[in-house]
Amino acid sequence: MSNSLxxxxxxxxxxxxxxxxxxxxKHDMLTARCGQSVVVTCxxxxxxxxxxxVDLSNLTWIDDPVELAKSDDIDVYVELMGxxxxxxxxxxxAALENGKHVVTANKALLAKHGVELAEIAEQNGxxxxxxxxxxxGIPIIKVMRESLTANSVTRVFGILNGTCNYILTRMEDDGLSFEECLKDAQDLGFAEADPTFDIEGNDTAHKLSILASLAFGTRIAPDAIYLEGITKITIEDIEAARELGYRIKLLGVATKTPNGVESRVHPAMVPLGSAIAEIGGVTNAVSIEADTVGSLMMSGPGAGGDATASAVAGDICDIAKSKPGHQHGPALGQPAHSLLPHERSQMRAHEGGYFIRLTVQDKPGTMASIATRMAEQGISLESIVQRKHKKSGDEDSHAPIILVTHETTEHAINAALEGVKSDGRLVGHAQMIRIEKLT
Ligand SMILES: NC(=O)c1ccc[n+]([C@@H]2O[C@H](COP(=O)([O-])OP(=O)(O)OC[C@H]3O[C@@H](n4cnc5c(N)ncnc54)[C@H](OP(=O)(O)O)[C@@H]3O)[C@@H](O)[C@H]2O)c1
Known part of the structure; x- marks a missing residue:
């Protein structure tokens, strides 16, 4: 390394x-804080x-990123292509194989190749x-990798996608449909032209796979995560949730269970007034529950040039402050070869409370059928509410019914809903949203 990083x-x-x-x-401030000048060369x-x-006039332009990564004129390769x-x-x-430290903001790359890259980094010190x-911009990796070393994590969860949180917040605040809010998010630059990756939950799953690896010492495995996006959430769900004291958020949740780690991404009901329910708009939040520290939550900007570059700059400064020849901590918190496999979550076994919104034929016996089918599966109901009837032409009138269950399994819920369906009472699709229990 030269005198400058x-x-x-x-x-x-x-x-x-x-x-x-x-x-x-911020060159002078960074130099003072890092004990070394930090400069961009290529x-x-x-x-x-x-x-x-930005002024690129004194910098060397290298056409091929692989050549840039191997260049003798750099000490740190910063990958910000995606x-x-x-x-x-x-x-x-190539950077790691050629003795360069690496800083990246690329969750997709880490979700797919993170373990392999961490191993190469470790082998090369x-x-x-x-x-x-x-x-x-939330410094959650540093907290999990360094500050919580003395903790066994039991659950990590959060709002990890600003686009989805913006859409759900606008739906509730302004009573707009999912499609209207998505269009608005695209117009404001909060959502991509092709928003699939965000709204179907894949982006959240990538981030959760990294958090789960750090929390539980498992290999990064986005495919092991149960995935459900926000496209089926309606304004009726959001209104019913609010009446029942809940708010709907797209959560990424990884929990330690007796059967292994359960990792899931789906819309979830969180109690109004809870810290996570108060995270609105494009803001992100991550909550950790662990044996020694208890619960903590960090919130802040999950995207944006400056906020994201702030986190990248922090990583660069950590490299500047690290001692040459010193053994560095492993990228994933423990040696990559010691990470355990992460099996796909069995959602059938998921336990929790459930919100169910049904549209049923408004005929005598419908409520009894629902109650019987729930009872058959041992499901106890916290509340059952029949809302105003809606006449649709000459057809029978349809009645929306909202159920909230006490803790049960997903297997039982699915079986009960199948039963209601086979009784011929259901009109259309049964909406089921999991209630996230907070400590
Ligand atoms: N934006 C955020 O708020 C945010 C937040 C967290 C993490 N991240 C992550 O940060 C990374 C960068 O995101 P971004 O928003 O800055 O992306 P971006 O605005 O799309 O910029 C990507 C940059 O990479 C260059 N690039 C793309 N493909 C390339 C290739 N094949 N060869 C050489 N250069 C290439 C592009 O060149 P041209 O400009 O010439 O097209 C562009 O300068 C991604 O991994 C993203 O997931 C972004």
Missing amino acids: RLGIAGLGTVGAALVRIVQE VNARSKSKDRG GDGDPAYSSVK LLLNYEAAVAG
Whole structure:
């Protein structure tokens, strides 16, 4: 290493350009805090001619990210291109194989190749830092990897996707449909033109897979996560939830159970007034429950150029402060080879309370049928509410019914709903939303 810590940055978009500006504008402060000057030497993006609003005139442009990653003119390779394939994967691997520390904000890359990359970093005595990959500006990785070393985590959960939280917040605040709120989020730049990855929960699953690995010492396994997005949530669900004292959030939850780690992403009811229910708009939050510290929650900006670059800069400063030749802590909190397998969650075995919204034929015996089918499965009801009738032309009138159950299993709920359906009482789809029990 030279006297300065030299950065090679691949990707000069929202986060990369913000990082270049922060490193340039805050040079003196960073030098004082890191005990070493931190400078950008080499950069790369797809288009060399695009104006990025930052001064790149003294920096070396290297066309190929893999060549940038191997360059003798850098000490740290900062990957801010995104994507789980090449060039992100091949360039990060090349950096680690060529003695460069790596900082990345790329959750998709880590979800797919994180264990392999962590292993290469360990073998070569290098740091692989990725604070910005989960919940943007919230320093949750550092907390889990370092500050909670003396804890056994029992549950980690959170609101990990700002787009979904924005949509659900607008639906409740303004009484708008899912489609209207999605369009609004796209117009404001909070949602991608193709929002599938966010609204179907995949983005949350990527982040949860990293948190679960850190929390429980398991291999990063996004495919092991039960996945359900927010596209089926209606304004009727949101209104009924509020009347019953709940708010709907898209949660990523990983829990230690006697059968292994249960990891799931789905819309969940959380009690109004709880800290997690109060997280609105694009804000993210992560909550950890552990034996020594108890419960803690961190909230803040989960995205945005400056907030994300803040986390990237923090990772870079940790590298500047690390001692050359010193054994670094493993990227995933424990040696990659010692991580346990993470089996796919069996949601049938999930235990909790359930919110169920049914539209039924308004005929005598319907309530009795529902009560009988629930009782057959040993499900005890906390409340059952029949709402106002809705006439639809010459057809029978339809009645919306809201059930809230006490703790039961998902297997029992599914069996009871099958029973109600086979009794011929159900009109359309039965909406089921899990109630997240908070401590
Ligand atoms: N934006 C956020 O708020 C946020 C929050 C947390 C984490 N992250 C993560 O941070 C990373 C960067 O996100 P971003 O929002 O900054 O993305 P972005 O605005 O789309 O920027 C991506 C940058 O990478 C460059 N790039 C893409 N493919 C490339 C290739 N094949 N070769 C060379 N350069 C390539 C692009 O070049 P051109 O500019 O020339 O097209 C662009 O400069 C992603 O992993 C993302 O998941 C972002």
